[in-house]
Structure formats: structure tokens, C-alpha cells
Amino acid sequence: MGTPAPARRKAIIVGGSVAGLFVGNMLHRAGWDVAIYERVPDDLASRGAGIARHAEMEPIMAAAGVTETGPLGIQVDGRIAVDRHGKQLGQFAFPQYLTSWSYVYNPLKAAFPGGRYEGGRELVAIRHDGNGPVAYFADGGAEVADLVVGADGFRSRVRHLMAPAVVPRYAGYVAWRGLVPETALPAAFRAEGFGQYCFCFPPGGQFIGYPVAGADDSVAPGHRRYNFLWYRHVGDGAPLADLLTDASGRTHDYSIPPPLIRPDLVDRLRRDAAADLPAPLAQVVALAEHPMLQPIYDVESERIAFNGVALIGDAAFVARPHAGIGVLKAGEDAWALARSLAAGGSIADALARFEAERLPAGKDAVRLGRRLGAFIERGHDTPQSDPALGLTTEFILRVSARPPSHSPELLALA
Ligand SMILES: Cc1cc2nc3c(=O)[nH]c(=O)nc-3n(C[C@H](O)[C@H](O)[C@H](O)COP(=O)(O)OP(=O)(O)OC[C@H]3O[C@@H](n4cnc5c(N)ncnc54)[C@H](O)[C@@H]3O)c2cc1C
Structure with a gap:
């Protein structure tokens, strides 16, 4: 008889969205x-909207087993900027891929062993016994592990249990988001506007529009969608x-589920779009059937590693989403954790x-997002309304939707 194999180390991942799936697969x-x-019983694929897909993501997807x-x-x-009347303010050549959130989530989910992913399980507490952290669930279940990973998003229960003083801080603005099938858009917009990554500066905000994959994750012409974000x-x-x-x-805390957004607010959004946006972009807002509302928050942790517990992703x-790196950051956190654990030692x-x-990387990301959104936070009409902020349309075009690590110059500017 041979020597028994050492017991496999056990990890409990709390949260089955992108961060949880990255680290789970790795x-x-x-x-x-x-x-x-994962707390939510159903598949999460329908939840996301458009995201920027950075080249840095590819080795991370491969490390998660997604080829x-x-x-x-x-x-x-590249990107173009227009004013509220549609007059071009600037442009910046920067080829990049844009896609939908589910385009990342779906293959990650498919790569993970189905029997080890449980929906409808909400973590409520973590305690430590002599063998390691013990995770307790709302359904009364409890499980001991060598490691618990909090990948449970911006209102993380795991973070609350480990570092209760860290709470999301409202940034002073919201994002309305919506998706319109390519085929529903007017022919003129499909011909001219659809393929552009467009930044517009209506009063007191910023509007961004770009093409993303279709509901079936197809990027074939005719199947795609146009995604907008209006801060x-x-x-x-x-x-x-x-x-x-x-x-x-009922007033909801932090955010409101899309089906519960009042119709009068959507009507107001469409009226404001007609008044404040160039006609083609106002039409995009009018055509989005179920706009989503997301208040914007900053979360800045001082610690992300505790006794047998780690925090990754939005947890x-x-x-702020201006940097367009939430999914990439989740992958980078997961990869750093997996590599550290693979390097040996305790x-x-x-x-x-x-x-x-990852602590400095997280702080850089928060700093960059704050800088890019500072004029919206203050309710200014344009990035340059307050020269003290040091923001220009060109800066917004160059720096948005790029990781802070792209060049030291970007970080120095932020
Ligand atoms: C307006 C907007 C635009 C954005 N645009 C981009 C973009 O262009 N590019 C980009 O990369 N990112 C973007 N992001 C950010 C991106 O969506 C997030 O950073 C990313 O989804 C974070 O993933 P996560 O897995 O850490 O958290 P989440 O996706 O929030 O997942 C957390 C999961 O944990 C589960 N959970 C919570 N509590 C518990 C519990 N107690 N027990 C069990 N499960 C629990 C939740 O149900 C959820 O499924 C944007 C965000 C916003 C708001």
C-alpha cells in the first residue's frame, strides 16, 4: 500500500460572479x-451590460482555463467626443475591444465544474475554529475550509465581517445604462454612429455609447447591441x-433592481435625453427598453487579507466605472491570489x-476613477468647468476605459 495522498486544500468562494469564477477556476x-x-439562485448571465475588454485579460482567462x-x-x-449638440470636440485613436459582461461570465461559468457551484446559498457569518475558517450560510449550513475568498461584490458580507468600517461611499452621481439591439436602431445611426466609441458631455454629466455583443454573445453584424451609460x-x-x-x-438601499425602477423615472430620463443629448443619442435612450440605474460608489479597503480570508474584485x-476595469481587476486579484498560493509556504x-x-493596485484604480468622475461629482457641465480639477476633454478621451497600469504617465496625471 502506498502513502495516502495529502488532503487537498479546500477553498470556499463566496460569490459566483466574475471574481468568484476567476479564482474558483484557477x-x-x-x-x-x-x-x-452564490446568493442568487438563478444564472447571472442576464445581469451585465457592456464592458471594455483589455488585452491584459487574455492570459488571465487562459489561467482560468478559458481558451x-x-x-x-x-x-x-478609437474614441470621439461630442458636445450636447453633436459637434465634435475631439478624437483619440486607440483600438480596443468592447464586449458584454456575459461574454466573460459565460465561458468562466462553463469552465467551472457544475456540481461545485451552488446558487441560492448566502453566506452570513465566518468564525474560526482550530481547523480554519468556518463559513455559515443563511440556510443553516456550515462548512470548514483552509481558505474563504470574499468575491461577494461591493456590499460584501465577507468584508463587513472582516473590516466593518469599510463601507461604500456614494460618489454624488448615478449611471443610467441601457442596451438597444442593433436591428432596432435607425439605419442612419447604424451606418455612422454604431461603430464609434462616443463620449458626450450633456449638462451635469457624461454620456458614453459603444457597440457590444448581442444577447446571445454574438458579435456578428446584425446580432450586436449598442450600450449606453449616462452618468x-x-x-x-x-x-x-x-x-x-x-x-x-419602498426606498431601496444602495441600488434598485431594474424591474422595480418607476416608469415615471424612465419617462423623465427620456425627456431629459431629448433636451440634453444630440438627437441620435437621445433616440438610443428612447429605444432602450429597460434602462438600469446604478448609483456610483467608491470602496477603498485598507486590508484585503485576514486570518484565512481574502477579499477580491468589488468586495x-x-x-468608479470610468476606468472600465472592474472585470479586469477582479481577474488580476484572482490571479495574484492563485499565484501566491501556488508559490508554496503557509x-x-x-x-x-x-x-x-493587490492593495496598491486597488488604491490606484480607485484614485483614477475618482479623478475621471470629479467633474460629474461636483455637477459641472464639462470636464474643464473647474480648472482646479485639471480635467480636459482630451484627458477624458485618453484615460477612460484603460487600466491605470497602461502607462505611468496616466497614473501621474491622475
Ligand atoms: C455602471 C457600471 C459600468 C461598469 N462598466 C465596466 C466596464 O466597462 N468594464 C469592466 O471591467 N467593469 C465595469 N464595471 C464593473 C464590473 O461590473 C464589476 O467590477 C464586476 O462585475 C465585479 O465583479 P465581482 O465578481 O467582484 O462582483 P459582482 O459582480 O458584484 O458579484 C458579486 C456576487 O456575490 C454574490 N453575493 C453577494 N453577497 C453574497 C453572500 N453573502 N453570499 C453569497 N453570495 C453573495 C452576489 O449575488 C454577486 O453575484 C461597471 C460597473 C458599473 C456599476
Whole structure:
């Protein structure tokens, strides 16, 4: 009889969205016994909208076991800026891929062993016994592991349990988002506007539009969608509370599920679009059937590694979406954690190395997002309204939707 194999190390991943799937796949491939527990019972694929797909993502997807077979998304040649009347303010040549959130989520989910992913499981507590962290679930279940990874998003329960002082801070504005099937758009817009990554500066906000994959993840012409994001200054207190109040009069904390957004708010959004946006972009807003509303928050952690517990993705840091790196950052966090754990030594040592690598990266991302959104936070009409902010249309065009690591010059500017 041979020597028994050493027990596999066990990881519990809390949250089955992109961060959880990145790290779940990586640790599974490294031989860990991995279970992902996701609060939402159903598949998450319908939840996302458009995202920028950075080249840095490819080795991370490969490390998660996803080998690309199709196109990376829809390639655009660069960005253009227009004013509220549609007059061009500037342009910046920067080829990049744009795609939908599910285009990343779906292959990650497919790569993970189905039997080890459980929906409808909500983590409520973590305690430590002599053997390691023990995760407790709302359904009464409990499980001991060598490592618990909090990949549970911006309102992370795991972060709340480990570092209760760190809470999301409202940035002073919201993002309305929407998707319109390519075929529903007017022919003139399809011919001229659809392929552009467009930045527009209506009063008190910023509008961004770009093409993304279709609902079936297809990037073939005729199957794609146009994605918009309209950042709008909304004061804290009553104005924000009104947006988060549903038709029954209930005011939601932090965000509101899309089906509960009041129709009168969507009507107002469309009226404001007609008044404040160039006609083709106002039409995009009018055609989006179910606009989503997302208040913008910053989350800045001081620690992301604890006793047998790590935080990754939005649970660790939330950078305002201007930098367009939330999904990439989730992948980078996961990869750093998996590499640290693979390097040997104790889990405590690996977590310390992970924290030393990813804490500064998270802080950089938050800093860049704050800088890019500073004029919207203050309710200014244009990036240059307050010269003290040092923002220009050109800066916004050059720096948005790019990782802070792209060049030291970008970070120095932020
Ligand atoms: C307006 C907007 C635009 C954006 N644009 C981009 C972009 O262009 N590019 C980009 O890369 N990123 C973008 N992002 C950010 C990106 O969507 C997020 O950074 C990314 O989804 C974070 O992934 P995550 O897995 O860390 O968290 P999430 O996707 O939030 O997932 C957390 C998961 O944990 C689950 N969960 C929560 N609590 C528990 C619990 N107690 N027990 C079990 N499960 C739990 C949740 O149900 C959820 O599924 C944007 C975000 C916003 C708001």
C-alpha cells in the first residue's frame, strides 16, 4: 500500500460572479477542492451590460482555463467626443475591444465544474475554529475550509465581517445604462454612429455609447447591441432616495433592481435625453427598453487579507466605472491570489504576499476613477468647468476605459 495522498486544500468562494469564477477556476486547476456559493439562485448571465475588454485579460482567462475560440468582442478604432449638440470636440485613436459582461461570465461559468457551484446559498457569518475558517450560510449550513475568498461584490458580507468600517461611499452621481439591439436602431445611426466609441458631455454629466455583443454573445453584424451609460449628477439625500424608491413607496438601499425602477423615472430620463443629448443619442435612450440605474460608489479597503480570508474584485475595491476595469481587476486579484498560493509556504504567507501586491493596485484604480468622475461629482457641465480639477476633454478621451497600469504617465496625471 502506498502513502495516502495529502488532503487537498479546500477553498470556499463566496460569490459566483466574475471574481468568484476567476479564482474558483484557477484554484480548481491548481488542485484545490473548491466550492463556489452564490446568493442568487438563478444564472447571472442576464445581469451585465457592456464592458471594455483589455488585452491584459487574455492570459488571465487562459489561467482560468478559458481558451478563446472566437473574436474577443467588437473592435473600435478609437474614441470621439461630442458636445450636447453633436459637434465634435475631439478624437483619440486607440483600438480596443468592447464586449458584454456575459461574454466573460459565460465561458468562466462553463469552465467551472457544475456540481461545485451552488446558487441560492448566502453566506452570513465566518468564525474560526482550530481547523480554519468556518463559513455559515443563511440556510443553516456550515462548512470548514483552509481558505474563504470574499468575491461577494461591493456590499460584501465577507468584508463587513472582516473590516466593518469599510463601507461604500456614494460618489454624488448615478449611471443610467441601457442596451438597444442593433436591428432596432435607425439605419442612419447604424451606418455612422454604431461603430464609434462616443463620449458626450450633456449638462451635469457624461454620456458614453459603444457597440457590444448581442444577447446571445454574438458579435456578428446584425446580432450586436449598442450600450449606453449616462452618468448624471444626483445629490445625496432626497434626490437619490427618490430614484431608489419603487412604485410601492419602498426606498431601496444602495441600488434598485431594474424591474422595480418607476416608469415615471424612465419617462423623465427620456425627456431629459431629448433636451440634453444630440438627437441620435437621445433616440438610443428612447429605444432602450429597460434602462438600469446604478448609483456610483467608491470602496477603498485598507486590508484585503485576514486570518484565512481574502477579499477580491468589488468586495476589495470598487473603482468608479470610468476606468472600465472592474472585470479586469477582479481577474488580476484572482490571479495574484492563485499565484501566491501556488508559490508554496503557509496560507498566511501567501495571503500576505497577495495583499502586498493587490492593495496598491486597488488604491490606484480607485484614485483614477475618482479623478475621471470629479467633474460629474461636483455637477459641472464639462470636464474643464473647474480648472482646479485639471480635467480636459482630451484627458477624458485618453484615460477612460484603460487600466491605470497602461502607462505611468496616466497614473501621474491622475
Ligand atoms: C455602471 C457600471 C459600468 C461598469 N462598466 C465596466 C466596464 O466597462 N468594464 C469592466 O471591467 N467593469 C465595469 N464595471 C464593473 C464590473 O461590473 C464589476 O467590477 C464586476 O462585475 C465585479 O465583479 P465581482 O465578481 O467582484 O462582483 P459582482 O459582480 O458584484 O458579484 C458579486 C456576487 O456575490 C454574490 N453575493 C453577494 N453577497 C453574497 C453572500 N453573502 N453570499 C453569497 N453570495 C453573495 C452576489 O449575488 C454577486 O453575484 C461597471 C460597473 C458599473 C456599476
